[in-house]
Amino acid sequence: AEQKEKVTLRIMHFLPAVANAQKNVLEPWCADLAEQSGNRIECQIYPSMQLGGTPAQLADMARNGVVDIVWTGLGYAAGRFPRSEALELPFVMPPGGVDGSEVAWEFYQRYAKDDFRDYHVLAIQSDGGGTLHTARRKVASLADMKGLRVRASTRLASEMLTSLGATPVSMPPAQIADTLAKGVIDGALAVWEVVPPTKLDETTHYHMRTAPDQATPTVTTLAVLMNKKRYQNLPDDLRAIIDRFSGEALSRRFGEAWDVTIDQVVEQLSADPDHEIVTLDDDTYQSMREASQRVTDEWVASDKGGIDRQALYQGLRDIVREHAGR
Amino acid sequence: MSGMEIGLWVLGGVLLILALRVHVGVGMLLGGVACYLIVNHGDTTALLFTINNLVYARFSNYDLAVIPLFVLMGQFAIHGGLSRALFKAAAAFIGHWRGGLAMSSAGACAGFGAICGSSLATAATMSQVALPELEKHNYPSKLAAGTVAAAGTLGILIPPSVPLIIYAVLTEESIAKLFMAAVIPGLVAMFGYLVVIRLVAVRTMASVPRVDKAGWTQRWRALLEVSPVLLIFVVVIFGIYGGWANLTEAASIGAAACGLFAVVRGGLRWNGLYQSLIGTAEATAMIYLVVVGADLLNSGLALSQMPAELAAWVADSGLAPFVVLCSILALYLLLGCVMDSLSMILLTVPIFYPIVVNLEFFDLTYTEKSIWFGILALMVVEIGLITPPMGMNLFIVQKYSVKTSLGTVSRGIVPFLCADVIRIAILVVFPALSLLLLNLPGSG
Amino acid sequence: MVETVLRRLSTAVAVLGGAVVLAVIAMSLVSLLGRKLWSAPIPGDIEILEMAIAVAVASFMPLCELRDNHIRVDLIGGLLPAWVNRVLLLSSHLLLALVAALLIWRTGLLTLDSHEYGSTSTMLAVPLWIPQMLMLPGLALLCACALYQAARSLTGKSLQVPS
Ligand code: NA
Ligand code: NA
Numbered sequence: 018a019e020q021k022e023k024v025t026l027r028i029m030h031f032l033p034a035v036a037n038a039q040k041n042v043l044e045p046w047c048a049d050l051a052e053q054s055g056n057r058i059e060c061q062i063y064p065s066m067q068l069g070g071t072p073a074q075l076a077d078m079a080r081n082g083v084v085d086i087v088w089t090g091l092g093y094a095a096g097r098f099p100r101s102e103a104l105e106l107p108f109v110m111p112p113g114g115v116d117g118s119e120v121a122w123e124f125y126q127r128y129a130k131d132d133f134r135d136y137h138v139l140a141i142q143s144d145g146g147g148t149l150h151t152a153r154r155k156v157a158s159l160a161d162m163k164g165l166r167v168r169a170s171t172r173l174a175s176e177m178l179t180s181l182g183a184t185p186v187s188m189p190p191a192q193i194a195d196t197l198a199k200g201v202i203d204g205a206l207a208v209w210e211v212v213p214p215t216k217l218d219e220t221t222h223y224h225m226r227t228a229p230d231q232a233t234p235t236v237t238t239l240a241v242l243m244n245k246k247r248y249q250n251l252p253d254d255l256r257a258i259i260d261r262f263s264g265e266a267l268s269r270r271f272g273e274a275w276d277v278t279i280d281q282v283v284e285q286l287s288a289d290p291d292h293e294i295v296t297l298d299d300d301t302y303q304s305m306r307e308a309s310q311r312v313t314d315e316w317v318a319s320d321k322g323g324i325d326r327q328a329l330y331q332g333l334r335d336i337v338r339e340h341a342g343r
Numbered sequence: 344m345s346g347m348e349i350g351l352w353v354l355g356g357v358l359l360i361l362a363l364r365v366h367v368g369v370g371m372l373l374g375g376v377a378c379y380l381i382v383n384h385g386d387t388t389a390l391l392f393t394i395n396n397l398v399y400a401r402f403s404n405y406d407l408a409v410i411p412l413f414v415l416m417g418q419f420a421i422h423g424g425l426s427r428a429l430f431k432a433a434a435a436f437i438g439h440w441r442g443g444l445a446m447s448s449a450g451a452c453a454g455f456g457a458i459c460g461s462s463l464a465t466a467a468t469m470s471q472v473a474l475p476e477l478e479k480h481n482y483p484s485k486l487a488a489g490t491v492a493a494a495g496t497l498g499i500l501i502p503p504s505v506p507l508i509i510y511a512v513l514t515e516e517s518i519a520k521l522f523m524a525a526v527i528p529g530l531v532a533m534f535g536y537l538v539v540i541r542l543v544a545v546r547t548m549a550s551v552p553r554v555d556k557a558g559w560t561q562r563w564r565a566l567l568e569v570s571p572v573l574l575i576f577v578v579v580i581f582g583i584y585g586g587w588a589n590l591t592e593a594a595s596i597g598a599a600a601c602g603l604f605a606v607v608r609g610g611l612r613w614n615g616l617y618q619s620l621i622g623t624a625e626a627t628a629m630i631y632l633v634v635v636g637a638d639l640l641n642s643g644l645a646l647s648q649m650p651a652e653l654a655a656w657v658a659d660s661g662l663a664p665f666v667v668l669c670s671i672l673a674l675y676l677l678l679g680c681v682m683d684s685l686s687m688i689l690l691t692v693p694i695f696y697p698i699v700v701n702l703e704f705f706d707l708t709y710t711e712k713s714i715w716f717g718i719l720a721l722m723v724v725e726i727g728l729i730t731p732p733m734g735m736n737l738f739i740v741q742k743y744s745v746k747t748s749l750g751t752v753s754r755g756i757v758p759f760l761c762a763d764v765i766r767i768a769i770l771v772v773f774p775a776l777s778l779l780l781l782n783l784p785g786s787g
Numbered sequence: 788m789v790e791t792v793l794r795r796l797s798t799a800v801a802v803l804g805g806a807v808v809l810a811v812i813a814m815s816l817v818s819l820l821g822r823k824l825w826s827a828p829i830p831g832d833i834e835i836l837e838m839a840i841a842v843a844v845a846s847f848m849p850l851c852e853l854r855d856n857h858i859r860v861d862l863i864g865g866l867l868p869a870w871v872n873r874v875l876l877l878s879s880h881l882l883l884a885l886v887a888a889l890l891i892w893r894t895g896l897l898t899l900d901s902h903e904y905g906s907t908s909t910m911l912a913v914p915l916w917i918p919q920m921l922m923l924p925g926l927a928l929l930c931a932c933a934l935y936q937a938a939r940s941l942t943g944k945s946l947q948v949p950s
Contacts, residue, residue, distance in 0.1 A: 027646075033514070035697065061648070069642040070396040071403070073909070077900065081392035096907040164826045172910050175830070184826040187833040187910060189405050191511055192589045195518045200586035201822070216517055322905075364875040367858045369886050394893040395900070398926070399919050403841035405833060411808055411840060411847075588819050591836070595815040620805030621798070621850070628851035629858050631844050635890075738858040749860055 022252050023057045026050075030088040031072040034064040037210060038088055038239075041274040046262060053258045079242045080135045091238045092171040099322050100129040101141075101238055103329045106316060107177040107309040108232040110143055111337060114210075114275030117143025121238055122268040123336050128329050137248035139241040139259075140267035144208040145275045146233025147174065150221040151204035152197050157225070157295050159304045168193055168205040173312065174235045178206065180309045194220050206235065209279040212286075224286060224294045231302050232337070234309075241267060344381065350649030353377050357640070358732060367738065371636030378643025393642060401635050405591060409505060411627045412594035413461045416601045417468030418619035418626075420455070423605020425575075426472045428568040429454045434476075435565035439556035442544025444480055445490040446537050448473035452494035453501055453533045454572060458579045458597050460503035460590065462728055466495025466736045467626045470743035481551050484747045486543050489755030492736040493763075494536055496725045501529035503583065503590055506724050509688050510717045514696050516710075518590070524714045524777045525721065528770055532722075535762040543758055571608060575600040629742065633735065654695060664702035665771075671695050672723055672767060679727025680734075687724055695720075704774070711778055718777040719770060726763050729756050793935055797849035797928055804846035804925070811839045831910035838908065838918035845925035852883065852932040876940035884933035891926045894919060 026047075032038060039062060047060035063084070070078055075089035076097060091098045092105060104110060104124060110117050118141070125133070125141045149156055149167065156162060163182040169175045175185035186202050194216035196202050205217060212218050227233055241263075248256065286292040297305070317326045344352075357374035361367060379390035401407065420426040433447035433454075440446065452469050459465050470491050477487035499506055502522035511518045557565070575597060582588040582596045602619075605611035611619070644650060657670050678687055700712045707715065728736045731753035741749050770776055814835060822828035829835070851857055859879065867875075900906075902916040 063645060067642065067645045069393055069400060069638055071400045073906075074396045074400060077904075078392070078396070081395070082388045083392045083396075084389070092909065094906060095909045095912060096905040166822060166826050166828075170909070172912065175910060184822075184828065185830070185910075186822060186828055187831060188589060189833065191508065192518065196589050198519065199583075201589060201819075219517075361860045362863055363879075364859050364872075365879045366883050367860065369879070369882050372886055373882075391893060394889065395897040398845070398890050398894050398922065399841055399897060402844045402922065403837040403918070405837055408836060408840045411843065412812065415805075415808055415812075587823050592815050592819050595812045596819075598812055599816055617802065620802050620808075623805055623808065624801035624847035625851045625854065625856050627844060628847035629856055632848065632851075632857050732860060738860070742856060742858065748865065 021057060022255075023059065024251060024255060025059045025061055026086055027061050027063065027068075027084040028086040028088070029063040029066065029068055029075065029078065029084045031066055031075060031090075031093075032064060034062075036064070036214065037274055037278055038271070039064055041277075042267075042271050043088065046267060046270065049262050050258060053261070054255055058255055058258065076136075076242055079244050082244050082247065084244075085247050086139065086241060086243045088239065088241050091240055092173075095172065098129070098132040099324055100132045100329055101125070102173065102316065103128075103326070103333050104143070104238045105171060105173045105236060106313050106330065106333075107173070107180075107235055108306040109313075109330075109333060109337065110146060110233055110236045111340065112146040112227060112229060112231075112233045113272070114143065114145040114279060115269060115272035116340065117145055117233075117236055118268045118272035118275075119265075120333075120336055120340050122265050123340070124333050127336070128332050133242070135245060137243040137245050139243050139263040140271060142239045142241075142268050142271040142275075144237045144239060145210060145272075145279050146227075147206045147208050147235045147237070148227075149204055149206055149225040149234070150212065150217045151223045151225070152200070152221045154203060155223040155293065155295060156204075157297075158301050159308060162305075166201075166203045168196075168202050168207075170206075171235075171237065173316070174206055176312045176315075177235055177309050180312050181305055182308075190215060193217070197221060208237065208275075209282045210275050212282050218282070218286065218292070222292055224292065225297065226294060227297050227302060228299075230341075231297065231299075232306075234305070239271070346648035346652045349378060349381050349647040350644055353381070353640075353643070353647075361732070366632065367733070368632035368634075368636035371633065371640040375636070375639030375641070375643035378640070378647050382643075382646050393639070397635060397639060401638050402631065406505065406508060407631075407634065409591050409594040410461050410464060410630055411623060412591070412598050413459045413464035414467060414626045414630075415619065415623045416459060416594070416598040417455070417464050418622040419598065419601035419605045419611070420468060421471055421622070422615040422619050423601065423609030423611050425569075425572055425601060425604060425609065426451065426455060426468055428565070429572055430469075430472055430476060432565040432569040434554070435557040435562045438554045440541075441548060441553060442486070442540045444477055444554060445482060445486055445540045445544065448477065448487075448490050449494035449497070449533060449536045449540065452491070452497045453529075454569075454576075456497040456499070456501040456529075458503075458572075458576050459498050460505045460508075460594065462496045462498040462725070463630050463735055463739060464626070465498025466492060466739045467743065469495060470740050471622075474740070474744045478744075478746075480554060483547055483551075484744070485751055485755035486540070486547065487755075488740050488744055488747045488752040489543075489757075489759055490536070490540060492729050492734070492740040492752060492756055493539075493759035494533075495736045495740070496728055497529065497533055497536075499721065500525065500532045500725055502526065503579075503593065504721065506688055506721055507717065508590060510692060510720055514692065514713060514717065516713050516717060520710075520714055520781055521717050523780045524718050526780055527776050528718050528722065528766070531766055531769070531776065532763075535766050536759060539758045539762045571604045575604065626739075629739075630735070633738075654698070657695075658698050664704055667702060668699060668704070668719075668771065671699065672719065672771070675720070675723035676726060676730070676764075679723060680730045680732065687727055688720065692720060707774060707778075711774065711781075714781065715770075715774045715777050719767065722763070722767050722770065726760065726767075729760065729763075731756070789935060793849075793853055793928075793932055797853050797932060800846040800925060800928060801850040804843035807839050807843040807846075811836050811843075814839075831908065831913075834908040834910055834913070838913065838915075842918055842921040842925075845922035848925050849928035849932045852929055852936060855936060857883070873940055877937050880933050880937035880940060884930050884937060887926055887930035887933055891923060891930060894922060894926065898923070 050058040072093045075087040076094045079087040121141045121143045165183040168188045169185045178185040197220040361370045429451040433450035437443045502525045507521045579597045583593045699716045737752045818829035818832040898916045898919040906915040
């Protein structure tokens with residue numbers, strides 16, 4: 018009998034090896050692939066950009082075949098995935114890892130495939146939605162946002178903060194905790210999941226979130242992208258195994274891992290007298306949503322790249338509505 | 344071939360071509376190329392597209408950006424007479440001792456290290472000031488070069504410190520706590536260097552005439568001259584800890600403050616500014632060419648799986664915690680001979696960190712272990728800067744000291760390496776030295 | 788003649804790079820003062836710094852090579868006859884020129900790629916091909932200087948540019 022071909026998948030991402038994405042998603046996913054293939058699929062995971070480059074270059078690295086698979090934020094490579102930007106518009110996406118990821122995957126399927134012509138997409142994921150963590154000032158109304166120096170990592174999130182009256186500040190992730198503790202910045206816009214690793218639980222005391230039935234202020238969309246040629250050249254049976262564990266299944270898997278962590282963090286902070294979690298009431302939510310509408314309007318008005326952004330936005334809202342009705 | 348074999352062949356090849364006078368950055372880059380070609384069986388796709396990103400990714404790195412900023416700060420300090428004032432002040436107090444001027448160089452390095460977060464910038468700055476002085480006073484070139492190369496590492500041993508920032512990023516640890524923890528070990532390091540200089544001087548400098556003892560008037564004047572450094576120190580520290588700036592911005596503050604003083608007090612004019620910029624260009628360029636080469640070698644080694652195989656070997660050995668820790672530290676010392684410090688941290692901390700923090704040491708808590716190992720990692724990485732054959736500080740000192748060969752610098756560094764190893768042993772046995780300041784009330 | 792041209796060019800480029808560093812320092816200070824005092828930092832200050840420093844560092848490279856100050860290990864040079872050293876230096880400068888050419892080629896491709904795909908910086912949406920392209924002159928001049936140094940080592944005259 019002929020020797021069955023073995024493959025090694027090189028996977029790179031930008032977070033440390035201890036991160037949720039590697040420990041609770043990528044490693045178990047690889048274990049499944051290995052088991053189903055009788056160890057003919059093996060993964061080598063390179064955390065913390067160990068093979069060089071910057072997070073912004075990750076997507077290109079998968080496209081060019083530097084590695085086989087990357088896990089990256091779509092917003093890091095600004096301008097590369099114009100249709101998918103819709104997912105990061107203010108107050109559109111539902112909160113939660115699984116819910117957000119299902120919507121994101123559906124949106125990709127229906128509207129954003131053209132963004133990814135050069136890739137084989139293994140998963141599209143929402144990080145569950147950002148919440149506002151502040152050190153000294155409690156934010157419970159739109160007025161409280163005024164002049165607040167908030168760390169944000171993407172352009173749309175920054176524009177959203179500006180529209181709410183806050184001041185967006187750039188700060189490298191490693192320095193968030195220290196600069197918060199010393200008052201260089203007042204707060205950070207971040208998903209619950211990164212609160213312990215970035216030490217926001219030690220440096221902030223107030224956490225502003227939206228209610229479960231409200232849309233989140235902003236999300237970061239992440240994706241697992243594979244080199245297209247590499248995928249197409251896999252032996253049929255191995256490709257079938259990867260197919261079975263990818264797409265919606267892998268997107269859900271990310272969402273679930275995120276939800277577990279999000280629940281843990283929220284539970285822990287709720288029980289802690291040093292922390293106060295503020296859930297927005299409907300009026301405040303509406304006022305913030307209206308204030309940030311101009312960010313969406315500006316995005317929709319652009320026809321850069323000949324893309325009908327109005328249709329994308331409308332389509333995304335439809336998916337969110339359908340999803341809520343399920 | 345296994346990762347170990349690839350790694351050993353490639354590193355051996357790199358050492359060989361470096362001995363044949365190929366530029367260090369070029370040699371390392373070619374080593375990286377070799378790793379990629381071997382691992383990918385001659386396929387160049389991954390290699391070439393990795394090189395696409397190489398230069399821009401490294402040159403635009405925010406953490407590395409402190410290097411040109413600190414180097415420029417050093418240039419202003421040189422051309423404004425600040426680093427000389429540091430040296431003179433130390434010399435006014437201890438210069439008359441046997442080996443006193445070398446001790447003063449170490450002291451000046453420590454003083455500069457308190458505002459500068461980069462060892463390379465510290466070594467480059469103090470080389471230009473201290474080496475000529477030591478030469479003038481007939482200090483043996485081995486001692487002079489060894490002193491500046493070793494004491495240059497105080498730039499990172501005394502906070503602020505770039506490697507600690509990288510460690511904090513990788514382990515999600517607090518930068519402020521790590522800096523706090525590094526203070527006592529940094530002072531211990533300086534003390535160790537002073538002792539070494541004293542011992543070496545007693546043995547080798549019997550015939551060298553001593554410098555005259557300075558009177559108190561002279562001492563006060565020297566202190567007055569150096570007071571700007573204190574002011575800059577306060578400004579930088581206040582910038583960092585007073586809620587004004589992050590660390591890269593603090594480097595900007597330091598550079599601006601040194602520049603301002605150089606203009607106001609040191610008489611820096613257009614020509615001096617021109618010289619400062621040229622000096623910055625050269626020191627920055629020589630560091631970054633190595634950084635680029637090291638980056639490709641680093642990813643090539645990661646691709647070969649050599650570091651992972653090494654770590655798995657240590658982790659699976661089933662040895663007692665202290666034996667594991669000591670093997671890891673020994674491994675760092677070995678790697679440090681051939682790898683650059685940033686690459687070493689980037690490659691190995693993700694592998695060793697989980698091993699160490701999950702072992703039992705003196706009933707330390709998780710955070711304590713994590714901080715303690717951070718300080719130990721800083722120390723071994725620091726040693727990597729001064730271990731021959733590939734030690735950045737050795738290269739830099741040799742560059743600025745025209746008459747000294749790398750062989751001389753390498754021999755001169757040996758006693759300091761002994762001091763370093765003893766210090767690491769002390770820090771391993773007494774974690775309290777690293778954790779003391781953290782447990783003070785009101786800190787952290 | 789060639790030397791004069793190369794020296795003037797690389798000095799000018801290095802000083803320009805230094806001026807960029809000075810400008811970056813000023814920008815950082817303005818941004819942190821604005822942030823602290825009026826909650827008004829310069830938007831995207833971090834990415835401005837990153838792009839500017841990348842260009843500055845690239846423009847520092849040639850002068851360092853023209854003065855032969857890029858780092859080499861000189862362990863055995865003294866033990867060898869002059870002609871062997873000449874050959875070694877010739878090959879090391881040629882290798883540097885070769886590597887510089889490789890970096891120009893690949894960085895050039897990166898620049899084209901960024902242009903084609905419309906890569907931009909995160910906050911300010913500055914097209915990334917601009918800083919990437921601005922690194923190319925520095926790298927090209929580095930290559931030229933390395934070739935020149937190779938030629939010099941062939942003639943055996945070690946070049947000492949007064950500093
Ligand atoms: Na320091
Ligand atoms: Na070394």
